Amino acid sequence: MKPKVYAAMTISKEVENFLSEHCELRMWREGGRVPDEVLFEEISNVEGLYTSGSASSQIDEALLERAPHLKVVSNVSVGYNNFDIEALRKRNVIGTHTPHVLNETVADLAFGLILSTARRIVELDRFVKDGKWLSTTEYSDTFGQDVHKRTLGIIGMGRIGEAIAKRARFGFDMDILYHNRSRKPEAEAHYDAQYCELDVLLSKADFVLLMTPLTPQTYQLMGKEQFKLMKKSAIFINVSRGQTIDEQALIEALETGEIYGAGLDVFEQEPIDPSNPLLQMSTVVTVPHIGSATAKTEAAMAMRAAENLVAVLTGKDPLDPVYK
Numbered sequence: 554m555k556p557k558v559y560a561a562m563t564i565s566k567e568v569e570n571f572l573s574e575h576c577e578l579r580m581w582r583e584g585g586r587v588p589d590e591v592l593f594e595e596i597s598n599v600e601g602l603y604t605s606g607s608a609s610s611q612i613d614e615a616l617l618e619r620a621p622h623l624k625v626v627s628n629v630s631v632g633y634n635n636f637d638i639e640a641l642r643k644r645n646v647i648g649t650h651t652p653h654v655l656n657e658t659v660a661d662l663a664f665g666l667i668l669s670t671a672r673r674i675v676e677l678d679r680f681v682k683d684g685k686w687l688s689t690t691e692y693s694d695t696f697g698q699d700v701h702k703r704t705l706g707i708i709g710m711g712r713i714g715e716a717i718a719k720r721a722r723f724g725f726d727m728d729i730l731y732h733n734r735s736r737k738p739e740a741e742a743h744y745d746a747q748y749c750e751l752d753v754l755l756s757k758a759d760f761v762l763l764m765t766p767l768t769p770q771t772y773q774l775m776g777k778e779q780f781k782l783m784k785k786s787a788i789f790i791n792v793s794r795g796q797t798i799d800e801q802a803l804i805e806a807l808e809t810g811e812i813y814g815a816g817l818d819v820f821e822q823e824p825i826d827p828s829n830p831l832l833q834m835s836t837v838v839t840v841p842h843i844g845s846a847t848a849k850t851e852a853a854m855a856m857r858a859a860e861n862l863v864a865v866l867t868g869k870d871p872l873d874p875v876y877k
């Protein structure tokens with residue numbers, strides 16, 4: 554008998570076919586997030602759960618209790634802040650994620666946010682489309698900032714952080730500062746990246762880029778005090794998780810001119826509340842959590858997550874376990 558699996562998200566035909574070869578598959582077909590009552594019902598007899606780190610219910614004790622046969626939860630994301638690792642460990646449930654395949658794609662988006670905030674691309678796109686094309690002398694108020702040869706401070710120098718550093722160093726001739734749990738000698742050698750304490754990085758960088766995973770240690774890592782340390786001309790970029798910053802503190806820093814602008818892929822609440830003041834600010838560029846959202850990368854992540862799931866359910870080691 555094939556193991557039972559529930560996919561708590563819509564999946565492509567290709568992934569559906571692959572999973573169906575090995576598992577008895579049921580899935581959420583309605584798009585968006587599965588309501589908890591549906592999820593709880595569906596997981597009561599499954600051995601595998603296929604889900605996503607950024608749009609999933611918490612995989613915690615309360616959920617695991619309702620899934621007594623569960624052997625593996627496979628995230629279609631590199632982030633796994635939806636996992637309560639201790640609860641998984643306690644019940645011998647394996648958690649997996651999809652690192653590596655998205656590094657370059659997320660780094661591209663991070664750079665897109667750097668460029669679009671610094672050069673005010675989104676704001677000026679509106680300008681052109683609204684028929685407000687003016688000569689350079691007339692629109693000096695809308696001049697932006699250079700990106701090349703400036704200083705980029707990366708908080709969280711993991712695989713994606715390094716892919717961003719590579720672009721910054723070799724594409725834009727930037728100086729790289731970084732802050733991380735541990736020193737990264739290879740990044741220092743390859744990208745001339747300089748390790749600094751967080752406060753030093755914040756006070757020196759022209760662009761502060763947050764790329765750290767969300768953990769109890771990084772929850773609201775950027776708050777009032779941290780934004781205060783940034784230069785008034787500095788731009789803040791967040792491609793990690795909304796909860797790694799105190800969003801209200803960011804709003805205040807922007808409103809009071811403590812920092813110049815922000816490029817945001819992630820928010821405290823997703824989807825963002827339409828009345829959030831960030832949406833009214835011309836120096837803030839927002840995108841809807843699309844770090845890995847290219848067709849090629851999303852397909853690779855979805856298939857990798859399926860392979861992780863099938864590996865465990867067929868008695869093999871998972872390719873990308875989140876804990877050993």
Ligand code: 8YV
Nearest residue numbers: 605607629630631632844845
């Ligand atoms: C994913 C992400 O696309 O991988 C992550 O951790 O935040 C995103 O890039 C998202 O989780 C949807 O799969």
